Every structure is written in structure tokens, then in C-alpha cells.
Amino acid sequence: MNDSANKKIFALNLQRLMQIKGIDRRRLCDDLKFKYSTVSEWLSGSKYPRIDKIEALADYFGVLKSALIEEKNTPVSNISGLLQSYVRMVPVFESVSAGFGAYASNEVIDYTPIYIPSAYEAENTICVRVKGDSMYPKIEDGDIIQVYKQESVDSGSIAVVLLDGDEGLVKKVVYGKDWIELHSINPMYPVMRFTGEDILRIRVVGLVRKIIKSCD
Numbered sequence: 001m002n003d004s005a006n007k008k009i010f011a012l013n014l015q016r017l018m019q020i021k022g023i024d025r026r027r028l029c030d031d032l033k034f035k036y037s038t039v040s041e042w043l044s045g046s047k048y049p050r051i052d053k054i055e056a057l058a059d060y061f062g063v064l065k066s067a068l069i070e071e072k073n074t075p076v077s078n079i080s081g082l083l084q085s086y087v088r089m090v091p092v093f094e095s096v097s098a099g100f101g102a103y104a105s106n107e108v109i110d111y112t113p114i115y116i117p118s119a120y121e122a123e124n125t126i127c128v129r130v131k132g133d134s135m136y137p138k139i140e141d142g143d144i145i146q147v148y149k150q151e152s153v154d155s156g157s158i159a160v161v162l163l164d165g166d167e168g169l170v171k172k173v174v175y176g177k178d179w180i181e182l183h184s185i186n187p188m189y190p191v192m193r194f195t196g197e198d199i200l201r202i203r204v205v206g207l208v209r210k211i212i213k214s215c216d
Contacts, residue, residue, distance in 0.1 A: 003048070006069070011045035013068045017061045021115070032056055062117035090114045092127040092144060096160050096168025100149075100205045112212065114146060124149040127212070128160070128170075134184040135170055139211055145170065146210035153207050160206040173204065 018028065025039045034053070041047035049057070058065045092110040109129065116122040130143050135158070139145065145160075153159045155175040161182065162168055171182035171192075180199050182192040194202055 004045075007045045007048045009071045010048060010069055011043055013070075014042060014057070017057075017063065017067070021061060028060075032060055059117060062115075087113050088116045088122045088125075090116075090122070090125055090127050090146070092129060094129060095131065096128050096170060097162070097166060100160065100162060100168060112144065114210075121148065125209075126206075130170060134186050134189045136186045138185050139170065139208075140213070144212040145208050146212065147206035148209050149206045150204070152204055158208040159204050160208065162203045162205055164201050165203070170208065 018024070023031075025036065025043065028034065029036045029039055038047070038049075042049055054065055054068055057068055061067070089111040090113075091108040092112055094107065094109045112127055114125070114127075116125060125146060125148050127144050127146050130139055130145055131141060133141055138158075147160050153173055155173065157173055158170065159173045160168065160170055161173065169182065171184060174181040174183055179193055179195045180202055181194070182202070184191075
């Protein structure tokens with residue numbers, strides 16, 4: 001099979017998976033941090049992706065790599081059922097603190113369906129309804145954040161942290177040589193810097209993976 005045919009097969013497979021999952025190329029680019037122009041070239045059949053990009057797409061859609069690169073006649077209903085099996089009902093907590101057990105009450109206020117192919121990732125994912133405007137306009141009051149539980153994040157990441165073991169915060173975490181800063185996006189809120197032993201007051205408990213905007 002020639003290179004042109006491979007590009008066409010990949011383009012058709014990608015288009016079909018995007019249609020079944022109900023996403024457009026802008027969302028695909030945002031979710032996977034791909035360039036819009038690159039995805040456009042894939043979809044038009046003018047360019048073929050590198051293997052690492054194919055693997056990322058396969059993980060994203062919850063399919064084997066062959067579903068993207070091989071010519072198949074798999075019924076759409078079969079693929080749709082496979083994708084639906086990866087939709088998890090993730091608990092939504094009323095606050096950051098409640099979601100991470102800082103308070104006595106861990107009451108779940110709702111469940112929301114989220115596409116998560118990995119069972120392990122699903123087990124370590126929660127959602128939290130955000131209160132306040134410190135991260136406005138990226139995260140607004142009433143928005144729901146999808147959080148993956150982990151104890152460290154890269155500098156500059158938006159994360160969930162616990163201050164003094166009980167106050168839950170959503171902030172951009174920035175590291176220095178001997179300090180940690182918690183940044184709000186809203187300029188009305190000052191930067192919180194911790195140095196020396198005060199660094200121990202901060203505990204990262206999760207990485208913000210996605211923001212689900214409030215419909216109110």
C-alpha cells in the first residue's frame with residue numbers, strides 16, 4: 001500500500017472516531033495539545049502522523065492503533081459501544097477539601113459522565129465544584145474541575161493543594177529553589193509565597209485535567 005493510501009485511510013479513521021465521540025478538531029487539539037494546522041493536515045489526508053501521535057490518539061479514543069492505521073469495515077455501532085464503555089460516572093464533591101478528605105464530610109453531591117479509557121486513571125479521578133473567583137476567567141464560580149489525584153505537579157501547572165492540611169485551594173503552583181508560590185489568575189488576589197519550613201504547609205493532592213463550564 002502506498003503512502004497516499006495510508007494517509008487517506010488514517011484520515012477516514014480519524015474522522016470516524018471524532019464523529020462517534022462527538023468532538024471537533026478544536027477540542028481534539030485542546031485535549032491533546034496538538035497544533036490545529038497539523039490535525040487539519042491529518043484530516044485532509046495530506047500528512048501522516050508520527051507513531052507517538054498515533055499512540056496518543058489511540059489512548060485518547062480508547063482503541064488499538066490498528067483502528068487508526070488499518071483499513072477496516074468495523075460497524076460504527078461496535079466502535080460506538082467500545083467508546084461508551086469508557087465513559088465513567090465520576091463523583092462530584094461540593095468542595096476541594098471535601099473531595100480530598102480534609103473535612104469529616106466527604107459527601108458526593110452528584111456524578112458526571114467523563115470519558116476515561118484507563119481504569120486506573122478513573123479510580124484516581126474526582127470532580128469538584130469550584131467556589132470563588134480567584135482563578136477567573138479560566139475557572140469561574142460554579143465550574144466543575146476534573147482532578148487526577150497525584151502528589152506532585154510540574155511548575156506552572158494548575159493544581160489542587162491543601163494548606164495546613166485542611167484548606168483546599170485551586171491554584172497555579174510555581175516552584176523556586178527554596179520557595180513555593182501559589183498564583184491566582186485573577187489579578188485581584190496576591191501571590192502566596194512559602195519559604196523555609198512554611199513550604200511544608202503546602203501539600204499537592206491533584207492535577208486539574210479539565211474544566212467543565214457551568215451552564216448557569
